[in-house]
Amino acid sequence: MDRRAAFNSTWLAAALxxxxxxxxxxxxxxxxxxxLYWAVTLEPxxxxxxxxxxxxxxxxxxxxxxxxxxxxxSILFAVCSxxxxxxxxxxxxxxxxxxxxxxxxxxxxxxxxxxxxxxxxGLAFRxxxxxxxxxxxxINRVFPNLWNPALDGWDAFILIVIANSWKMxxxxxxxxxxxxxxxxxxxxxxxxxxxxxxxxxLWDLQLPLLAPTFFFLLVINITExxxxxxxxxxxxxxxxxxxxxxLMVFKIYSDGFKGLDYSIAAAQSIVLMVLVVSLxxxxxKYVEKRVHYS
Amino acid sequence: xxxxxxxxxxxxxxKTEVIHGVDLSITHGEFVxxxxxxxxxxxxxxRMIAGLEAITGxxxxxxxxxxxxREPRERGCAMVFQNYALYPHFTVAENIGYALKVAGVPKAxxxxxxxxxxxxxGLETYLDRKPGQLSGGQRQRVAMGRAMIREPKIFLFDExxxxxxxxxRVQMRLEIRxxxxxxxxxxxxxxxxxxxxxxxxxxxxVMNAGxxxxxxxxxxxxxRPETLFVAGFIGSPPMNLVEVEIRAPGEAVAANVPLxxxxxxxxxxxxxxxxxxxxxxxEIRPGGRHALHADFVEKxxxxxxxxxxxxxxxxxxxxxxxxxxxxxxxxxxxxxxxMLHLFDPASGARLKRDNxxxxxxxxxxx
Numbered sequence: 162m163d164r165r166a167a168f169n170s171t172w173l174a175a176a177l178x179x180x181x182x183x184x185x186x187x188x189x190x191x192x193x194x195x196x197l198y199w200a201v202t203l204e205p206x207x208x209x210x211x212x213x214x215x216x217x218x219x220x221x222x223x224x225x226x227x228x229x230x231x232x233x234x235s236i237l238f239a240v241c242s243x244x245x246x247x248x249x250x251x252x253x254x255x256x257x258x259x260x261x262x263x264x265x266x267x268x269x270x271x272x273x274x275x276x277x278x279x280x281x282x283g284l285a286f287r288x289x290x291x292x293x294x295x296x297x298x299x300i301n302r303v304f305p306n307l308w309n310p311a312l313d314g315w316d317a318f319i320l321i322v323i324a325n326s327w328k329m330x331x332x333x334x335x336x337x338x339x340x341x342x343x344x345x346x347x348x349x350x351x352x353x354x355x356x357x358x359x360x361x362x363l364w365d366l367q368l369p370l371l372a373p374t375f376f377f378l379l380v381i382n383i384t385e386x387x388x389x390x391x392x393x394x395x396x397x398x399x400x401x402x403x404x405x406x407x408l409m410v411f412k413i414y415s416d417g418f419k420g421l422d423y424s425i426a427a428a429q430s431i432v433l434m435v436l437v438v439s440l441x442x443x444x445x446k447y448v449e450k451r452v453h454y455s
Numbered sequence: 456x457x458x459x460x461x462x463x464x465x466x467x468x469x470k471t472e473v474i475h476g477v478d479l480s481i482t483h484g485e486f487v488x489x490x491x492x493x494x495x496x497x498x499x500x501x502r503m504i505a506g507l508e509a510i511t512g513x514x515x516x517x518x519x520x521x522x523x524x525r526e527p528r529e530r531g532c533a534m535v536f537q538n539y540a541l542y543p544h545f546t547v548a549e550n551i552g553y554a555l556k557v558a559g560v561p562k563a564x565x566x567x568x569x570x571x572x573x574x575x576x577g578l579e580t581y582l583d584r585k586p587g588q589l590s591g592g593q594r595q596r597v598a599m600g601r602a603m604i605r606e607p608k609i610f611l612f613d614e615x616x617x618x619x620x621x622x623x624r625v626q627m628r629l630e631i632r633x634x635x636x637x638x639x640x641x642x643x644x645x646x647x648x649x650x651x652x653x654x655x656x657x658x659x660x661v662m663n664a665g666x667x668x669x670x671x672x673x674x675x676x677x678x679r680p681e682t683l684f685v686a687g688f689i690g691s692p693p694m695n696l697v698e699v700e701i702r703a704p705g706e707a708v709a710a711n712v713p714l715x716x717x718x719x720x721x722x723x724x725x726x727x728x729x730x731x732x733x734x735x736x737x738e739i740r741p742g743g744r745h746a747l748h749a750d751f752v753e754k755x756x757x758x759x760x761x762x763x764x765x766x767x768x769x770x771x772x773x774x775x776x777x778x779x780x781x782x783x784x785x786x787x788x789x790x791x792x793x794m795l796h797l798f799d800p801a802s803g804a805r806l807k808r809d810n811x812x813x814x815x816x817x818x819x820x821x
Contacts, residue, residue: 345538345540347536347537347538347540348540348542350507350527350534350536350540351534351536351540351541351542351601352542352553353506353507353526353527353528354505354507354527354528354532354533354534355528355553355554355557355601355605356528356554356557356558356605357528357553357557358526358528361557365553365557366542369544370543370544
């Protein structure tokens, strides 16, 4: 039985699709084409005539050590924050799925961080982890200079990883919880009857059956950490100290809007776009093959 | 020894009590069927034995040890679930052998035992398949094999046949019975199907609304139902139940139809009782004392069921197909007083010869 609604009139269908198409066009295709154009031209900062330069902008970007530093940090950031997010959200989802005390409250509370805008998250973490005023200051009093993201690059890096994961855990948690609850209860009960303890059941039965969810979240988290981390970096570290948290997406912003070098920024965003698209492609092509869809 | 002793077991969800103090002892090697309508608490009771459901009150002991606080794996039970609960990402061999893998049995021995069990449930050629590629009957066999391989002290079956089609159900029923004869393992089997219960059980436990109504062999349950509920639940077609009033010793009347009832001389006139007559124990006789106006006739092959009204209630008579009866006709029959069952309308309890006197004296006092 075909349950889709069929529209006889074409103009009605077009009218219904139009708002979404217009949005996608204005906010994705148009800027994408525009940056492609800027990436192959030399764009003066205050307008005026531009000049076609071909690959030159890309050559400049790739020969810049600071750019490769940014790529390295971005990859490390993606790996760390995705790993932290997936592990913690799975752990929390397992707790809630096992209906530990208070799980009804946690189910809601865990999702809230996702509803908070990235700059707001950044601001909150900036206060909480401020070396002189936040709760870390009491630790710094005992071990002076143990924590100072304004001076120590690794501290700053850890801070943006924590902030980004804190926000993303909410999203992953909901998906993991839904995935766990979609596994029939009798299956884990059968596992219990077969003598498997909680951890063994999680490892042998629940995780393999969660693989599709896990894969989906892996793709989403890696992509998000590449393209959606701007707000957190901008508010918490501003890319510093000494470019220790200069993620690719932040470097695009600072080169383009602070340095007013639109051409270089456009070239970088094209590189980032190609990177994210190819990463997703690789994940779907190779990782998905090892995932059981039961 | 794997005997099970259940004493004063209750189960509550929040403030709602769903099992109200169940006492049951099952001896080693026995096949006990818990029978009851849906929602009567039979599955909950089984799951409490398995350890999948916490026990609110009372104790459950297996082989003399109270197991209330023990994990399922420490109880030595294996369970077959209604929806099979096979691991979809494992092959048949991995499904059957999972318990051994968890227990750390070496691979070679595991392989040998998997093959042995697979042979005994007829799955030796399917070991590399995933459950999704099997038919319902084959999945059921995998579930059985998975339970067998652990050589458990107790088998628990939670309505394992209800997802199968009628023919397969009869076949699997037979196989479960054979398995029990071969292994002699204490088994508890939950079902709502009385035919399954009658054919499989050494003893049947009839449950209703969180309480045990009667425990007995299939014959006892059928021949001497202890309560009105059991009388109405066991037997297909169900027992005819007629509300009667005693008119004289040994005689009752229902809607102006006089009926002879078993001898209970002390029962006073005016007492009410419920009289039960099984459709298959009614004697068809031309010129019999009673008449049933046949509204319609169901022909089931060997027998036919005549539906009509008698003594003010809907009434069913079962007779051989050879009996010439059609809708609109009158069927004459006799009721043998020895085949009657009598129940107290207030408590639903069976009126036995010895407590009939009490019943009568109470009626007089009132």
